[in-house]
Each structure stands twice: as C-alpha cells, then as structure tokens.
Amino acid sequence: MNDEATGAPEASDGADPDVVEAATEPSVVLGDESIEQLNSAYLKIREQLGRVIVGQDAVIEQLLIALFSRGHCMLEGVPGLAKTLMISTLSRSLSMSFARIQFTPDLMPSDITGTDVLQENRETGERTFRFIEGPLFHEVILADEINRTPPKTQAALLEAMQERQVTVGRDRHELSDPFFVLATQNP
Template identity: 80%
Template sequence: MSPPQPVHENGQVIERLATAIDDIRAQLRQVIVGQEEVVDQLLISLFSRGHCMLEGVPGLAKTLLISTLSRTLNLSFSRIQFTPDLMPADITGTDIIEENRSTGQRDLRFLEGPLFSNIILADEINRTPPKTQAALLEAMQERQVTVGRIRHQLSDPFFVLATQNPIEQEGTYPLPEAQQDRFMFKVLVTYPSFDEEFEVARRTTTTPHDTIVPVVAPEEILALQKLVREVPVSDHVIRYTLSLVRQTRVHEEGVPDFIVDQLAWGAGPRAVQFLIIGAKARALMNRRSHVTVADIQALAKPVLRHRIVVNFAAESDGITSDKVIDSLLAATPTQEDELANDARFQAIFAS
C-alpha cells in the first residue's frame, strides 16, 4: 500500500480504512456472536497504536476473539497465561549459551520470548507478581525489551490485550493505577443476550465451518495507523475533552461537587491524548474526516473508567466509575460558547 495522503485531501483513503474495518467485522462474525462494541473498541485501539485491558468473567470468548482477530489481520499471535511463578525472562526471552558443533566454540544467543509477536494476549495479568507485570508494561511503552545490556526491538505492529477476572481476586496482584494508565482502553466484556447465547450454543455444539481469511496486511495496518494521526481536530473538541478530564481532578478549582464527594483521584494528561487519538480513529471508521464531540463522548468510559478512583464512601454506596462518568457527561456542556462563558470552566482551564 502506498503512503496515505492527508485525510482532508483524499476521500478514497478514508473509504479504504472504513472498508478494511467492515471486512474485519465480517470475518469476525463467522466466529464471534455479538460483542459489536467490544470489537469496535479493540479496532479503535489497534489503529490508534494503543493497548487494551479486557475485564469479564470466564467463558465470554475473549481469547477466541483475539486469536480470530490476529488471523483476520494476518498477524502473529502469542497467548501468555500469567501465573504467580511467571518470571520476566519467561515473556521477554533470555540469553542462552549455544555450542557451535563445527568449531566447538560457545556463543551467546538470544532466545526470543512470546512478546516477540504482533498481538499479545496477557491472560489474567493480575495473577503475576509486579516484577513480571512491569516487564510487560515496559514492552508496551517502549516497544522493546532489554535483556542484559542489549535492547531488542519488538514486532510492529505491536498490540497488547490484557485480561482480568473481576470475580476472583484471591491470590492476585492488582495493577496499580499508574500501570493501568498505560492501557488506552479498559473494555468491559459482558454476558450475551438471550438470542446471542442461543446462537453461541448452536454454533459451538456442531462441527465448526469458519473460513477466516486475512483481509488486511501488516504493512497496511501501519499505514492506516499513520493515517489516523492526520485527522484534524477543532479547538472546540479539544476544549471539550480537556473540560471532561480536568473535571475529574478532585483538587482542581471549579470541579463539580459530586466529583469532590465521589472521587479520590482523577485522570492525567494521557487520558486527553487517548480520547483525542481514539476519536480520530472512530471518525475514520465512520467515514468522517473530522472529529466530533460525539466521538469523545462515545470513548469517555473505556478511556476514563480505569483512570479515576472512586473513594470509599461512594464505593460503599454502589457508585462505580462508569456512573461518575455518566454524571460528568451530563454536567458538561457541548457548545464552545457555553464552555467559554461558564465561570466554572474558566476556573478549570485557568488552574
């Protein structure tokens, strides 16, 4: 694929990304029933060069979805089962001594770990100690691993999906908020509807007949990731994004009373960046060359839910981070003139 032209100059480029997304969805539907919103959020994260954390009870086809996605994109896939005895070298790789049989000389050779794939499924990431969690998070941020004194570049594209089980916390090592912040999205995988579960039961109790074929090449994914960055964003949308995120910061001047009452901590600047870049990808997926406030609102929960910390009093009242985000969206005006004229937002932007 030739390098993409600027989005605002070439409608064909926009159509190419939207068509690629439609092709990916069509392939996934052969195996995955429902979960349309989850699929869209995974694709937005992929084309934004982000990473995802998926939370859901066992048996909701998280692993099947991710492995099928890798087949659809013609990407290499590694599944790592995180356990309490997993060491950093088990995922990054290690140096081994190898003997040359012809010369008898011994050489040091790097044996790559499972991180050297395009798509990584870190299954139950909270079951492994912080040292191994940190090795994965370093790879996510730097897209490289360091073994000894040698740095090894990881594959590109490189996409990490980590899963957590919300119902079984015994013997786990929960990710600190600062480490969760490295994930672009936290996606909630919920139970299927009655009709969807009926179709799952029908499909999975017969001989499978899926014919998954790759529809997007790795080089094209990289080109489309660059294309996403070309999408223009108006100052109005950036101001709206800032107003959402800055209102979560409890100690800032001008934040709503319910934020002070319900949150212990708010989101940092990375939330603003991920909201905007994710909104760009979402706009292209919907065949638009510009970002709207609706794009930001649609991504507010997956971007913010793991970046804000509900305090003990609110948690005991059954208030979740998603409920706080709903209240925040309802309390934030969408028009630029309202933002500019509201004294509360003037204080937020000035602080």
C-alpha cells in the same frame, strides 16, 4: 490566550510562534481515498469477527479502535466470554502471528521476553550467547489474567507495550510492527 488568526496559543513565554503553531497542527493528513480504504478494512474485519463472536459488537468496536490507533486493550470479565477466541480470530483475519500468555504467580519476565542462551561451537569450542525470543515477539498477544503475575513481569509487559521493545540484560530487542496486546483480568 489564542492567536486569533491561527487559533494557536500565543507564545507569551518567549517561545517561537512558528514552533507553537507547528505543534498544534496534525502530523498526518489522510486524503479521502485513504480514509475510505481504512473504513473499508475496518468494516471487513468487524464483519469477520462478528461471524465468530456473537453479541459482543461494542467490545469488537473498541478492540478495533485500539488496534487501528496503535494502542492496546484491557478487558475485565469472568472466564468464558470468548476473549481468547476473539483475539485469535482477529489475528487470523489479519494474517498476523498470535501468542497467548497465561500470567501466573510464578511467571518470570524472561518467560515472556526471551532469554540469552549460552551456545558452544563444537568445532572451535567458542562459547557465545544467542537470544531466544519469547512470546512477546508475536504481532498479537493475549496477556491472560495479568493481575495474577508479579510486578516485575508486569513491568516487562508494560515496557513492551509502551516502548515496543524488550530489554534483556544489556541488549534491547525491537518488537514487530504492528504489535498489539489484549490484556485480561478477572474481577
């Protein structure tokens, strides 16, 4: 049942009606100028990608929708459909860093997240761990053939995609913002 005045669900379970109403309202309201700027940026990027990638307009549109909505994308297709070229062109057109990760059966989670390396200070002899970032610390990632890699490595990628962070040992490391993953798999 909805409240006739606001269209919000009635709080029949004892919930505060103000909280229910607030939860149904959009959290971000864009003005006409912001919408126009977003549309203009979308059209420019789509045009730049269309110069390089021919005949993939629907794929480009879906890719940009995922990017603008802070989501990720998965493409399934045979080799040779310009997936790498598409995502690298996207990253260049937006001046974003790019990494391609070829997922193989022997790829380990630390190969994509990074790892702690033991370093010794030559002057004091003190040993400390230093984190070396993996390819997930780029802004745009092409995760190629994700279906070929072990579940632990897939889980590390999924953590990065969902939480926008990676966990190495006991430490959590925040990823860049924006962070966009285009995953591919062959049929």
